[in-house]
Amino acid sequence: MAQKHTKSEIKTEEGSYSKILRHQAEEVAKRLSALAPQNFTALSPEEMQRIFHELQVYQIEFEMQNEELRRTQVELHAERDRYRELYNMAPVGYCTLSKQGLILQANHTAAKLLGVTQSRLIKEPITRFILAEDQDIYYLYHKQFDHSDKSHSCELRMIRNGGVKFWAHLEATDGQATNISEYHLIISDITQYVQMREALKVNEKIMIAQSQKASMGELISMIGHQWRQPLNTIALINQDIYIKMRLGKLDDESIYSSHEKLDGILQFMSKTIDDFRNFFTPDQPKEEIKIVDALNNALKIIGQCFDNRSIAVHIQNNSKTDFLIHKNSLVQVFMNILNNSKYAIEANDVKPAAIMITINDLHDTTVITLCDNGGGIPETILDKIGQPYFTTKGVVGTGLGLYISQTIIEKYFAGTLTWYNNPSGACFVITLNHTL
Missing domain, CATH: 3.30.565.10 (Histidine kinase-like ATPase, C-terminal domain)
Known part of the structure; x- marks a missing residue:
C-alpha cells in the first residue's frame, strides 16, 4: 500500500526544501563576500567578470534546484492523490481511532460498511456500530491491544446505520510509529465467510449422523x-x-x-x-x-x-x-x-x-x-x-x-x-x- 502523506507532512517536506535553499544561499553570500573586497570600485575588469560568472553559476544552480523542488512537489501531490484513491477504494474499511475509541479518519469503504458518509463518521465512537450483544467482545479485544504494539484481531457482529447486521473481522495495530494516541483499525465484512463456515459445521454434523x-x-x-x-x-x-x-x-x-x-x-x-x-x-x-x-x-x-x-x-x-x-x-x-x-x-x-x-x-x-x-x-x-x-x-x-x-x-x-x-x-x- 502507498505510504500515507498528510497535508501537514507535505508542508513539512516543502519547508525542509526551503531551509536547504536558504542555507545554500547563505553559503553563496559568504563565498562572494570572501571573493569581493569592500570597495567594488577598486575591482579590476577581470575580477568583476569572475564575480559575475560566479553569480550566473549560482543563479543557474538555484533555478535547477527550484525546478527539482517543483518536480518533487508535483510527485508528492500525485503520490498523495494515488494514496487517497487507494485508501478510499480499498476493499476493506480503514479507520484511525483515538485511544478513547473515537473515529478520527475513515476511508470510503469503512463509511459504506457502516452506512454513513465519511464526514459523519468523524468523532463517532466505534462502539456505536457494534451490536449490543457483542460489546463485551470488543471491550476485551480493545483491552488486549491497548497494552501491546502487536496486531490483534477478533470477530464480532456490527450494525450498519439503519439496523442491518453483519459479521466483521477487526484487526488493529497501535499507532506508536506516528502517534501514540491513535490506533489503526481494519474492518472486513466476513458475513458470507461466517455463513459458509456455519453451513460447513451443519454439513459435518449431518454427515456424522449419516x-x-x-x-x-x-x-x-x-x-x-x-x-x-x-x-x-x-x-x-x-x-x-x-x-x-x-x-x-x-x-x-x-x-x-x-x-x-x-x-x-x-x-x-x-x-x-x-x-x-x-x-x-x-x-x-x-x-x-x-x-x-x-x-x-x-x-x-x-x-x-x-x-x-x-x-x-x-x-x-x-x-x-x-x-x-x-x-x-x-x-x-x-x-x-x-x-x-x-x-x-x-x-x-x-x-x-x-x-x-x-x-x-x-x-x-x-x-x-x-x-x-x-x-x-x-x-x-x-x-x-x-x-x-x-x-x-x-x-x-x-x-x-x-x-x-x-x-x-x-x-x-x-x-x-x-x-x-x-x-x-x-x-x-x-x-x-x-x-x-
Whole structure:
C-alpha cells in the first residue's frame, strides 16, 4: 500500500526544501563576500567578470534546484492523490481511532460498511456500530491491544446505520510509529465467510449422523449377537421351570433361583440397549473420562461380534490423563476403526486374528495406536481411504467411516488421525491434545 502523506507532512517536506535553499544561499553570500573586497570600485575588469560568472553559476544552480523542488512537489501531490484513491477504494474499511475509541479518519469503504458518509463518521465512537450483544467482545479485544504494539484481531457482529447486521473481522495495530494516541483499525465484512463456515459445521454434523445411521444395520446385528446367548439362557430357565412344575418339583427355592438368574440376564440386556441408545443420542453433554473408558464402551457395543469371530483385542493402557469430551464422538471413532480392522481380517480369513491397542501419554498429547494383523491397506489406496464416500466394502460400505473419524478427531479434539502399514497389517494412530 502507498505510504500515507498528510497535508501537514507535505508542508513539512516543502519547508525542509526551503531551509536547504536558504542555507545554500547563505553559503553563496559568504563565498562572494570572501571573493569581493569592500570597495567594488577598486575591482579590476577581470575580477568583476569572475564575480559575475560566479553569480550566473549560482543563479543557474538555484533555478535547477527550484525546478527539482517543483518536480518533487508535483510527485508528492500525485503520490498523495494515488494514496487517497487507494485508501478510499480499498476493499476493506480503514479507520484511525483515538485511544478513547473515537473515529478520527475513515476511508470510503469503512463509511459504506457502516452506512454513513465519511464526514459523519468523524468523532463517532466505534462502539456505536457494534451490536449490543457483542460489546463485551470488543471491550476485551480493545483491552488486549491497548497494552501491546502487536496486531490483534477478533470477530464480532456490527450494525450498519439503519439496523442491518453483519459479521466483521477487526484487526488493529497501535499507532506508536506516528502517534501514540491513535490506533489503526481494519474492518472486513466476513458475513458470507461466517455463513459458509456455519453451513460447513451443519454439513459435518449431518454427515456424522449419516455415518451413524449407515452403521445402524450392522449395530442391530450386533445387538442380536449380544442377545443371542442371554435369550438362549432365558429359554433354558423357562424350560427348567416348566419341567419342574410338571414333575411337581417347583419349590420356592427353585423359583427364587430362577428369578435371580432371569433378573441378572434382563439387566444385562437392558444395559445393552442403553449402550446402543446412548450412542445414537445427539448433543450429549461433555464428560470427564479417560480414553480407555471410551474404548471399553465401543467394545461393549461391538465386542460380541469380535468374540464370535475369534478376534482377540489386547489393550495396553499407559495413560492417566482425563479428557472433558463428548464421549460418544470418540466411541464412534473407535468403532469405525475397529470395524475396518474386523472387515480386513474377515476378508483375508486371518487366523489367529488380533488387534493390539496401546494408549500412551506423551508430554501434552495422548497417542492411541490400533494395529491389526489383517494384511494391511493396499498401497494403491493408502492415500484415498480417508476421502469421503471412498470404500473398499462394495455395496455394504458407505465410505464415510474414516472420513468422519478424521473430521471428529481434527474438529472436536484438535488432534490428528493417521494410518500406515506394518509387516502384518494396518495401524491407525490417534493423537489427542491435552488442552482441548
